[in-house]
Amino acid sequence: MRGVLPVAEDMGNDAGERAGIAERAASAGADRALALFRGELDVETKANPSDVVTEADRDAQRAVFDAVHSGYPDDPIVGEEDDALKEVPEEGPAWIVDPIDGTANYVRGNPIWCTSVAAVVDREAIAGATILPALGEAYVADDSTTRLNGDTISVSERSDPAAAQVSTTLWWGFMEGEDHVETIGRLGRQFGDIRRFGSAQATLAMVASGTVDAAASPITPNSWDSVTGVQLIRAAGGVVTDVHGERWEVGSEGLVASNGHLHDALLRAMQ
Missing domain, CATH: 3.30.540.10 (Fructose-1,6-Bisphosphatase, subunit A, domain 1)
Structure with a gap:
């Protein structure tokens, strides 16, 4: 788990x-x-x-x-x-x-x-x-x-989704079968502020530092777009899972990263 x-x-x-x-x-x-x-x-x-x-x-x-x-x-x-x-x-x-x-x-x-x-x-x-x-x-x-x-550094302590800043890590709007607009809509209804920075690893580093409270994508990332950032977050006290809430590893479906306090809300928005 x-x-x-x-x-x-x-x-x-x-x-x-x-x-x-x-x-x-x-x-x-x-x-x-x-x-x-x-x-x-x-x-x-x-x-x-x-x-x-x-x-x-x-x-x-x-x-x-x-x-x-x-x-x-x-x-x-x-x-x-x-x-x-x-x-x-x-x-x-x-x-x-x-x-x-x-x-x-x-x-x-x-x-x-x-x-x-x-x-x-x-x-x-x-x-x-x-x-x-x-x-x-x-x-x-x-x-x-x-x-x-x-x-x-450590992840943020923010626990109120309405006050949280969340970023997507990867752009997936060009992929068949993945409704980018629908997912962004769910995130927007659940969290106070939605961002996308254009660099998955930079985004994950921001989660590790608490600059951003959480980040997620429903698609399976390449190892070079994810593994370093996952380690930064975990060593900073954060949580990283797949979209089903299981511990993230190379090849997992999607990537959901947070300070831990916001994780359940983020999972709901990504499913």
């Missing part, structure tokens, strides 16, 4: 060390992307017109991979771009990378984008880092604590 942690005997043995590598790797990728931010870029389209990629994404991913392999040369790395591994291994240590989460923001000069790196063991996160370089924010989590620019 949603409050129960999974078991993995070696999980956390080197969470602190891997958190350090995740931070350095995410910073390396973020620095590479920031150097090209608001410059001239060729923008390519992927799955749909709003799903874009640039050479900055590829450069940042290479920088992240190099930094991870400097510390863990034999670990597999899952990455969003090009021919990188796409499936998280069932067993053993691995890394999950999104070099620029929020590329659609990035190419428009919007500063809400980030580089995210997660360290996992047996598909379960033990550490992660999300860097928003244009905003000067660095979120880092090990297996028990989340920090923003070095200071420990």
Whole structure:
């Protein structure tokens, strides 16, 4: 159930060390992307017109991979771009990378984008880092604590849905069978303020810091759009489940994240 942690005997043995590598790797990728931010870029389209990629994404991913392999040369790395591994291994240590989460923001000069790196063991996160370089924010989590620019943070304490700010994490209006307008309507009737920031990992980091009270999407997210942020929230005291209220893991249906106090109301709105 949603409050129960999974078991993995070696999980956390080197969470602190891997958190350090995740931070350095995410910073390396973020620095590479920031150097090209608001410059001239060729923008390519992927799955749909709003799903874009640039050479900055590829450069940042290479920088992240190099930094991870400097510390863990034999670990597999899952990455969003090009021919990188796409499936998280069932067993053993691995890394999950999104070099620029929020590329659609990035190419428009919007500063809400980030580089995210997660360290996992047996598909379960033990550490992660999300860097928003244009905003000067660095979120880092090990297996028990989340920090923003070095200071420990926690999810909000807000419990009244009418006063809560909730964000969707992913845009799914282009997908068949998912009624985006209906879901947004339910959220709007249940909660005081609805947002969408254009970067799933940045949004999840905001939940971890209490800047946003909750976030959700009914569709199954890619691992690079979710795992780091899930770890940030859990280590900050929050709750993350699928749309049925079961503990979220890679491949779960949807993603529902909150400070815990608002979780049941959020689940009702997402079902």
